[in-house]
Amino acid sequence: MRTLPMPPQSAADVLATCIGGVADPALRLRLEAITGQLVADAANYDQLARIQSLHQVVRSPNVGAVTRPELEALYSKQMSASNGAARVIYSALRNAAPNGKCPLCGIGTVTVLDHHLPKARYPNLSVCPFNLVPACDFCNNAKRARFPACAEEQTLHPYYDDYTQQQWIFAQLDIAGPPVLLFHVIAPAHWPQVARLRAKQHFDVVKLGVSYTSNANDDLIPLRDHLTTIAATKGAAGVQAYLAEEQARYAARLNCWQHVMFQTLAANPWFIGGGYLQIPQ
Numbered sequence: 001m002r003t004l005p006m007p008p009q010s011a012a013d014v015l016a017t018c019i020g021g022v023a024d025p026a027l028r029l030r031l032e033a034i035t036g037q038l039v040a041d042a043a044n045y046d047q048l049a050r051i052q053s054l055h056q057v058v059r060s061p062n063v064g065a066v067t068r069p070e071l072e073a074l075y076s077k078q079m080s081a082s083n084g085a086a087r088v089i090y091s092a093l094r095n096a097a098p099n100g101k102c103p104l105c106g107i108g109t110v111t112v113l114d115h116h117l118p119k120a121r122y123p124n125l126s127v128c129p130f131n132l133v134p135a136c137d138f139c140n141n142a143k144r145a146r147f148p149a150c151a152e153e154q155t156l157h158p159y160y161d162d163y164t165q166q167q168w169i170f171a172q173l174d175i176a177g178p179p180v181l182l183f184h185v186i187a188p189a190h191w192p193q194v195a196r197l198r199a200k201q202h203f204d205v206v207k208l209g210v211s212y213t214s215n216a217n218d219d220l221i222p223l224r225d226h227l228t229t230i231a232a233t234k235g236a237a238g239v240q241a242y243l244a245e246e247q248a249r250y251a252a253r254l255n256c257w258q259h260v261m262f263q264t265l266a267a268n269p270w271f272i273g274g275g276y277l278q279i280p281q
Helices: 011-020 025-033 034-051 070-078 086-096 135-141 193-206 208-249 257-266
Strands: 114-116 132-135 171-172 180-185
Touching: 011 025, 011 034, 011 180, 025 034, 025 070, 070 132, 086 114, 086 135, 086 193, 114 135, 132 135, 171 208, 180 208, 180 257, 193 208, 208 257
Parallel strands: none
Antiparallel strands: 114 132, 171 180
16 A cells, blocks of 8 residues: 565575574574575565566475474564564564554554565565565454465555555445445556456455545544534535545545545535535534
8 A cells, every 4th residue: 555665674684684593503504504595585586576476486385404483483583572683673674664654554553564475385485574564463464374376366565566656446425324435446447457456455355445444434423523614604615625625635645545535525415515414423
């Protein structure tokens, strides 16, 4: 949902820092023996990510004489652990999201690093900086151990994908009962099929429909009173003008829930004409 610059840390440097913190001399030697392979795997990841083909990354349960649990432990013991050798790198990656906002949803607060390709399936990438994305708990838990089996199953990657330049999330106002905003994906028709399917995949996997609906409908409650005050002096034209102004205020983020909400309401004659009075107090 939001883009992030590539991490400045190299895969080789992160790996060396993690291995340097391993206390077991025998394990450290085995890890050093596969360093070249792990760095090559990180480079391959970078190349495939740049052409939106991470589904082609081969899963490696073990690398050489190093097992999956031992590779995963490089992350859990050396990066995410508070006393880990690479904890400084972990913190730098986690703090790279502006204002601490989760780039996967644009709503939650970053609390963890999400393995874009899960370390349980790709332990060789467990400390690859390009594979570590700052995320909120909600998005991290929603993704869990999902991995793409084909191109269209790839969720959006903040380091490599920019889906911010055109609008692809929209909403409708359901008035069968109290007014409720329901969000959905309508990707631009000129986008390649894979891009359109990836947008929908991301929306579904990180449950943007749930987050957007919750935030927008909660915001409708105070909006009711504000629009009532505007209508008392400026009528429906004033209500429409206010909604349009709010839409424009969020136009820099076309797919955020605020922009989509005000866009939908500003284009709805029923709502502008007094339908907002049906919002429960």
